[in-house]
Amino acid sequence: MKGAFISPIFRGMKYTYSFLLLVIGCLALGGCSATPYVSQKIDGVSFVASGDTLVQKDINPVLRVGASHVAIMPFGFVRDLDNPQLYFNAERQWYGERYEGAKQYIEALHQSGIKVMVKPHIWIGRGTFTGDMQMKSDADWVAFEKSYREFILLYAKLAQETGAELFCIGTELYNFVNERPDFWNSLIAEVREVYTGKLTYAENWDKVDKVNFWSQLDYIGADAYYPVSEAETPTIAEAKAGWQPHKKMFVALSRKYNKPVLFTEFGYRSADFAGKEPWVSDRHDGKMNAEAQVNLFEALFEEFWNEPWFAGGFVWKWFPNHERTISQENNRFTPQGKPAEEVLKKWFEKT
Known part of the structure; x- marks a missing residue:
């Protein structure tokens, strides 16, 4: 009851009891270090x-989805x-792919109260x-x-200069990571x-x-394109069942390193069999299946x-030109202008 007097002796007993419950809970789970806790989802x-430069009309749909x-x-x-x-930060690149554009994007997003992860990517010719x-x-x-060190340090310095809240040191580079650990x-x-x-x-998910x-990092990052269903239009229950072995792996990994898990990418096409091989991103002429994506x-x-133990994640993917995007019916990853956008809005507003 607000304003009620609580004896200091009782208060001390209460806090001691709460602490003991916490200790007992930690011991039951194998140690507090094994269970990271995230209070605010990303x-x-x-x-x-x-x-082009990023303007307010490009940012407003991001705010509306929460x-x-x-x-x-x-x-x-x-x-x-x-x-x-x-090769990077070249004039021939798209504005948003190079230093000048990334800086302008970050500053514009921050002005609207949106936090930023700077996440450099590599593209290899011939589709490798x-x-x-x-x-x-x-x-x-x-x-x-x-050259990779120069690339990453350039954008790490940009992240520091602009106050970006997260920085990703690489994206889907397993052979490089595995063979060159000292680097x-x-x-x-x-x-x-x-x-x-x-x-x-x-x-990468696998x-x-x-x-x-x-x-050595703050988050375990996963581009989470895990196969969860072979159905043409998976039900929610089928997809949840398909997540169980992957989720078990994440729980074990989070406890092993005492780090929260972050889905650095996650998403699905609005297409048939979207849960079977969610990583497939090539263009194909199949029909729209908005229900599968939802x-x-x-x-x-x-x-x-x-x-x-879960920190949240980043939906793949979102186009700045929202009006143009939602006017084009497609079976690709973006949820913009599709029923899946309302699912994002519902969950984002909850957290």
Whole structure:
């Protein structure tokens, strides 16, 4: 009861009792260090870079859906694996993919009260998946590492300068991570010297539990395109059941490293069989299946957003030109202008 007097002796007994319950609970779970707790979820969207500056009409739809965070994604390019040089921050790139544009995006989002994760990406010519990148010699690895370090430190400094709340040190680079551990350990230390915010790394869904440097970061980052159903139109219950083995892995990983899990990317196409191979992103002419996208989003939110060890995530993907995007019926990832957008709004507003 507000204003009621509580004896200091009773108050002390009450707090001691609460502390004992906490200790007992921790022991039952194998130690408090095994159960990280996140009090505020990251309700994020992944912003697609454009050729123009970011203006308020581009930001308003993000505010309307209730997103708290936006991922800004500058890009670097590798011509092919015979040329181990990373090119970035070039005038020929889209405005939003280079330093100047990323800076303007971050500042505009911050002015609207939206937090930011800076998340550099690499594109390799001929469609090579970044996680399969394999250099032909140690000399090639060293050459690539030099340009990658410059790329990451440039954007880590931008994140610090603009006050970005999170920084991602890489995206889907498992072979690079696995074969060059000394480089990554030194890179993380260098990033910590120039950036004081929270750090993560975005690993592809099938390799998250194989990364060895999670203890050095603040979040375990997963691009969470996990197969959860082979149905043409999965029900929410089917998709939730399909999440169980993956969720069990995340619980174990979170306890092992005492780190919260962050979905650095998650999303589904509005297409048939969208839960079977959610990572497939090529264009195809299949019909729209908005129900599949809705059910898969709802199942993911129900399974994860109430978990204390789960930090939240960034929906893949969101286009700045909202009006143009919603006028184009498509079966691709964006939830904009589709029933799935209302699912995001419902859950984002809850948290």
